[in-house]
Amino acid sequence: xxHMSKSLKKLQSRPDFKDRYNDLRKQVLNDPDVQAFITNHSxxxxxxxxxxxxxKLYEFTNQSKNCKKCPSLSQCQNLLQGYHPRLMIVGRMxxxxxxxxxxxxxxxxxxxxxxxxxxxxxxxxxxxxxxHNIDVDVEETSRLKAIGIAQDFVEEYNKGKRxxxxxxxxxxxxxxxxxxxAIANELASHRVSSMLVYVPEFMRELKGSFQDSSLDEKLxxxxxxxxxxxxxxxxxxxxxxxxxxxxxxxxxYRMLENLPTFFSSNFNLKQLQHxxxxxxxxxxxxxxxxxxxxxxxxxxxxxxxxGKNRRG
Ligand code: ADP
Ligand code: MG
Numbered sequence: 001x002x003h004m005s006k007s008l009k010k011l012q013s014r015p016d017f018k019d020r021y022n023d024l025r026k027q028v029l030n031d032p033d034v035q036a037f038i039t040n041h042s043x044x045x046x047x048x049x050x051x052x053x054x055x056k057l058y059e060f061t062n063q064s065k066n067c068k069k070c071p072s073l074s075q076c077q078n079l080l081q082g083y084h085p086r087l088m089i090v091g092r093m094x095x096x097x098x099x100x101x102x103x104x105x106x107x108x109x110x111x112x113x114x115x116x117x118x119x120x121x122x123x124x125x126x127x128x129x130x131x132h133n134i135d136v137d138v139e140e141t142s143r144l145k146a147i148g149i150a151q152d153f154v155e156e157y158n159k160g161k162r163x164x165x166x167x168x169x170x171x172x173x174x175x176x177x178x179x180x181x182a183i184a185n186e187l188a189s190h191r192v193s194s195m196l197v198y199v200p201e202f203m204r205e206l207k208g209s210f211q212d213s214s215l216d217e218k219l220x221x222x223x224x225x226x227x228x229x230x231x232x233x234x235x236x237x238x239x240x241x242x243x244x245x246x247x248x249x250x251x252x253y254r255m256l257e258n259l260p261t262f263f264s265s266n267f268n269l270k271q272l273q274h275x276x277x278x279x280x281x282x283x284x285x286x287x288x289x290x291x292x293x294x295x296x297x298x299x300x301x302x303x304x305x306x307g308k309n310r311r312g
Contacts, residue, residue, distance in 0.1 A: 059079075059096055073104055078098075082101055116191065117188050122181070130185055130186075134175075134178065137308065153166070157187070163260065166303055168305055177264060195221070197231060199232050200235045203246065207242075233263050243288060262300065
């Protein structure tokens with residue numbers, strides 16, 4: 001510690017140095033953590049070691065340990081933010097080593113977790129949904145069933161299997177997106193990366209970026225993410241291009257590569273098929289819609305969510 005040795009030098013040049021030094025020494029030796037260290041290492045601590053190391057020991061006593069003195073990471077008062085000191089014997093000295101503090105550990109862990117869940121146009125609160133705090137009323141058997149299958153999915157996925165996803169359908173506000181968020185979180189805590197995509201906005205944006213390369217990048221990301229969740233499919237207005245070139249391409253790729261995919265929709269499968277068969281211009285293309293539906297059925301187990309509206 002540069003400033004420490006400087007202030008010690010300054011101290012040494014003053015006539016009352018001895019008194020001040022003794023005060024400092026007393027303060028250091030009164031510190032319960034220092035005392036514990038000395039007791040635990042009594043056999044290794046030789047005479048003079050404490051006096052030689054008084055600067056380091058003083059530095060140690062002034063830092064927060066186990067985040068006790070810091071309200072948060074950004075208000076960490078230690079020399080090195082997010083790191084707390086530990087005493088150790090190095091040669092004939094006691095030295096201070098810095099380790100990541102518990103708050104920083106948690107913070108870094110959370111950052112890693114967040115980086116595993118990618119999302120496009122999904123509200124933040126949904127991304128915090130967890131299986132263990134999903135509210136379930138006793139009579140809501142469909143919600144229980146969906147959660148059960150979702151939990152099985154994560155378990156099987158972790159064993160290296162590639163089980164089917166879910167096609168969650170039901171009315172607005174029933175909690176479909178919420179369950180998808182909980183699955184994403186559960187996967188992230190097992191280090192599996194997933195992506196939640198709000199389909200109507202995704203399609204709108206793709207239309208806007210038709211001419212530029214960001215379209216390809218977005219499509220590639222959605223195609224290749226280990227676990228994909230297509231939220232609110234059917235709420236978009238359909239064009240043949242979106243259905244065949246975008247949705248069709250994504251599903252085709254994921255099916256062949258065996259990459260699990262989840263869906264949520266206000267429509268059941270039959271209604272979705274009808275929705276996809278009539279384009280904005282009123283053209284009917286039932287065969288193309290049927291082809292998309294075939295893929296969805298191949299990839300996901302349909303479950304209707306019934307129960308109370310969770311919105312509001
Ligand atoms: P949907 O996607 O079916 O329209 P959401 O998943 O957006 O419905 O849920 C609607 C609202 O209710 C959201 O604000 C969500 O956070 C909340 N919510 C959904 N499911 C639950 C639940 N099981 N327990 C508590 N809140 C929930
Ligand atoms: Mg939703």
